[in-house]
Amino acid sequence: MSVEERPLDELRRLANGYQITQAIHVAATLGIADLVADEPRSSDDLAAETGSDERSLYRLLRALASVGVFHEEAGRRFSSTPLSDHLRRDTPETLYGWAAFAGRPLVWRSWGDLLHSVRTGENAFRHLHGKDIWEYRAHDPVERAMFDQAMTDVTRGINRSLLTAYDFGRFSTVIDVGGGRGALLVALLEAHATMRGVLFDRPEVVEGVADALDTGVAERLRIVGGSFFDEVPGGGDAYLLKAIIHDWEDSEALAILRVCRRAARPGASVLVVDRDLGAPNENPSAKFGDLNMLVMPGGCERTSVEFAALLAAAGFRFVGDTPSSSGWHIFEGVAE
Ligand SMILES: C[S@@+](CC[C@H](N)C(=O)[O-])C[C@H]1O[C@@H](n2cnc3c(N)ncnc32)[C@H](O)[C@@H]1O
Numbered sequence: 001m002s003v004e005e006r007p008l009d010e011l012r013r014l015a016n017g018y019q020i021t022q023a024i025h026v027a028a029t030l031g032i033a034d035l036v037a038d039e040p041r042s043s044d045d046l047a048a049e050t051g052s053d054e055r056s057l058y059r060l061l062r063a064l065a066s067v068g069v070f071h072e073e074a075g076r077r078f079s080s081t082p083l084s085d086h087l088r089r090d091t092p093e094t095l096y097g098w099a100a101f102a103g104r105p106l107v108w109r110s111w112g113d114l115l116h117s118v119r120t121g122e123n124a125f126r127h128l129h130g131k132d133i134w135e136y137r138a139h140d141p142v143e144r145a146m147f148d149q150a151m152t153d154v155t156r157g158i159n160r161s162l163l164t165a166y167d168f169g170r171f172s173t174v175i176d177v178g179g180g181r182g183a184l185l186v187a188l189l190e191a192h193a194t195m196r197g198v199l200f201d202r203p204e205v206v207e208g209v210a211d212a213l214d215t216g217v218a219e220r221l222r223i224v225g226g227s228f229f230d231e232v233p234g235g236g237d238a239y240l241l242k243a244i245i246h247d248w249e250d251s252e253a254l255a256i257l258r259v260c261r262r263a264a265r266p267g268a269s270v271l272v273v274d275r276d277l278g279a280p281n282e283n284p285s286a287k288f289g290d291l292n293m294l295v296m297p298g299g300c301e302r303t304s305v306e307f308a309a310l311l312a313a314a315g316f317r318f319v320g321d322t323p324s325s326s327g328w329h330i331f332e333g334v335a336e
Contacts, residue, residue: 025103
């Protein structure tokens, strides 16, 4: 019999949400999901393999099993569950990278400064470190690699929903502006045999992508390093910006879109892929994503109306908002 949760209990559970985030982060970092993928393993065994303290690891895993991440069997043994399977590194829709990233001190310190952002309107990360996250990561290869992997995993997890919702096949050359390590662009090229792509991101982010590509699309993919505040490659009939515009406040977002407009010939499309903030009292993933933008990169999530206004101000005619099953939308403009 399920017991109805009182508002007080619900609030306590929400207030303690940080505990689950950190527990998932530790299990991901230790690679537990991979170790229990094929058969149940004892906490003894797992502790030996991960160099952990048995009793503490057992306490971690039984806590996670109580919320459905892993399942506790007799004899302090743990098996996989549908949730823990998404923490495996070798599964196509893995969230390993995001879970490993989200519990890191760099992220926690920014969230720990949320009160400062709310009181002052300032970006917490810049307040703490004196520079924005992109400059910080440019000089910290470990944090950069963690973030790039986190984005790669998040993007791979929603690729299917985007490709189902929207016909990217009508474009011959797609410029992925701020495309990270290519998770979405590679999926587009794999799905459309004649499409060509240009992956554009900061030089340190795209470094080595060509060597890491384990795919047959390499000859249709060009990789360019640079800043989207200066110039983006020309020649595209689609300019794709996934999870880019939400990283920035309006003035910078507009500057990026204007640079894209300068590169795009009339008739070319700009495809802004972001979440729609949604109506009041719903869509927590976008509303909390918005707070993440406040404390980490210093941007914000927006409504469809706000995206339309930004696109129009940058010289694009707003032609549509295509939602996908993952909650991410494709906001499309056409260069006038
Ligand atoms: C939130 S990530 C999105 C990555 C990718 N589009 C995805 O969705 O997986 C934002 C990207 O913007 C890139 N970026 C930040 N500042 C940039 C700049 N000035 N020029 C080019 N890319 C930049 C970052 O390196 C990062 O890859």
